[in-house]
Amino acid sequence: MDHSATTPVDSRAFRAMEPYLTEEYGNPSSIHRMGQAARNGVETAREQVARLINASPEEIIFTSGGTESDNLAILGLMETMPSRGQHIITSAVEHHAVLDVFTYLERKGYEVTILPVNKYGTVEPETLERAMKPNTVLVSIMHANNEIGTIQPIKELAAIAHKGGAVFHTDAVQTVGRIPVDVKDLGVDMLSCSSHKLYGPKGVGCLYIKKGTRLARRLYGGSQERKLRSGTENVPGIVGFGAAAEIAAEVMSESMERLNELGRNLSDSLQRLIPDTILTGDPVNRIPGHVSLCFKYVEGESILLMLDQMGIMASSGSACTSGSLDPSHVLLAIGLPQEIAHGSVRLSLGRCNTQEDVDYVVQILPGIIERLRAMSPMTGEGGM
Numbered sequence: 001m002d003h004s005a006t007t008p009v010d011s012r013a014f015r016a017m018e019p020y021l022t023e024e025y026g027n028p029s030s031i032h033r034m035g036q037a038a039r040n041g042v043e044t045a046r047e048q049v050a051r052l053i054n055a056s057p058e059e060i061i062f063t064s065g066g067t068e069s070d071n072l073a074i075l076g077l078m079e080t081m082p083s084r085g086q087h088i089i090t091s092a093v094e095h096h097a098v099l100d101v102f103t104y105l106e107r108k109g110y111e112v113t114i115l116p117v118n119k120y121g122t123v124e125p126e127t128l129e130r131a132m133k134p135n136t137v138l139v140s141i142m143h144a145n146n147e148i149g150t151i152q153p154i155k156e157l158a159a160i161a162h163k164g165g166a167v168f169h170t171d172a173v174q175t176v177g178r179i180p181v182d183v184k185d186l187g188v189d190m191l192s193c194s195s196h197k198l199y200g201p202k203g204v205g206c207l208y209i210k211k212g213t214r215l216a217r218r219l220y221g222g223s224q225e226r227k228l229r230s231g232t233e234n235v236p237g238i239v240g241f242g243a244a245a246e247i248a249a250e251v252m253s254e255s256m257e258r259l260n261e262l263g264r265n266l267s268d269s270l271q272r273l274i275p276d277t278i279l280t281g282d283p284v285n286r287i288p289g290h291v292s293l294c295f296k297y298v299e300g301e302s303i304l305l306m307l308d309q310m311g312i313m314a315s316s317g318s319a320c321t322s323g324s325l326d327p328s329h330v331l332l333a334i335g336l337p338q339e340i341a342h343g344s345v346r347l348s349l350g351r352c353n354t355q356e357d358v359d360y361v362v363q364i365l366p367g368i369i370e371r372l373r374a375m376s377p378m379t380g381e382g383g384m
């Protein structure tokens with residue numbers, strides 16, 4: 001129940017990759033037959049990925065994943081401009097692959113605005129409208145949040161950015177392959193995507209770059225990927241990504257419907273059975289099957305350990321590093337107090353989960369919370 005962290009490789013995608021690890025191991029830049037077979041594999045995958053997001057194949061640059069795509073989009077664009085006098089905007093709930101790039105750019109002298117979100121984690125269009133300045137050159141806002149599942153109004157946000165003359169990028173790692181993503185309908189200039197979040201292999205992803213958007217390279221070397229991403233292509237990975245993208249398009253509507261229902265069942269049951277539970281993120285406008293909750297008076301990590309002992313794999317927004325408790329920036333951004341943010345658990349359902357899995361969690365989790373609360377110094381007299 002941790003599909004927002006990663007997904008298994010679909011067996012059909014795995015089978016599509018296999019020949020490129022064995023007999024078709026050519027370098028796509030080679031002139032000979034085996035090189036051309038690898039080239040065909042890469043170009044077929046480019047068409048498959050492009051089709052999934054309604055882009056043209058020439059607009060897809062393969063990378064090593066979501067993190068690299070985010071870095072390439074933001075740093076690659078900023079590299080084409082002078083480093084002084086530029087204003088760039090992002091949101092408080094971004095993945096670190098975006099947020100940390102903005103922190104870096106701020107240190108380099110760029111003017112940075114980090115937009116607040118409402119209690120559901122949504123960037124309200126008016127908030128962006130007010131933050132736009134004559135020198136705003138880039139707006140980067142994620143399509144859906146990995147921790148709380150909230151889907152952003154990207155179409156409206158992109159339109160506001162464009163009205164002010166800025167380029168719009170979105171990190172769509174959590175949505176591509178899960179819900180319909182159409183780059184033309186959204187009106188975005190750049191969009192990041194990762195294979196391992198959509199039942200493809202790890203270590204591969206892509207950046208969609210709308211025709212006419214100019215980027216500078218981040219890697220120097222060969223002329224692969226229109227000189228924007230030097231280095232011999234990860235052919236088996238790219239082929240697996242392409243196959244996974246095609247499968248995602250085929251199963252999407254059925255999968256969305258099923259996951260929406262399973263997620264709703266799980267979320268409603270847990271909120272009914274466990275007192276002092278808060279659903280985080282937008283209750284309706286969220287990733288199908290994404291359930292994020294905060295249980296008051298308990299630590300997320302303790303819950304995860306006890307769930308793991310029972311064979312349930314989930315994750316928590318709060319990260320406990322070397323004894324210092326560091327609650328999630330996303331949960332703090334939606335206005336949760338630290339002590340509540342510490343009790344967060346994310347259950348993200350995927351294609352292989354069933355109603356039985358949901359029933360099992362509903363059977364196990366209330367008891368775990370009850371036991372932890374009984375031991376907690378935060379409950380009862382003098383507690384919260």
Ligand SMILES: *Cc1c(COP(=O)(O)O)cnc(C)c1O
Pocket residue numbers: 004005064065066067068095097142144145146171173174194195196197203204205
């Ligand atoms: C997983 C994730 C990433 C990072 O993608 P990788 O392919 O693992 O580098 C970036 N953004 C979001 C929203 C993610 O969920």
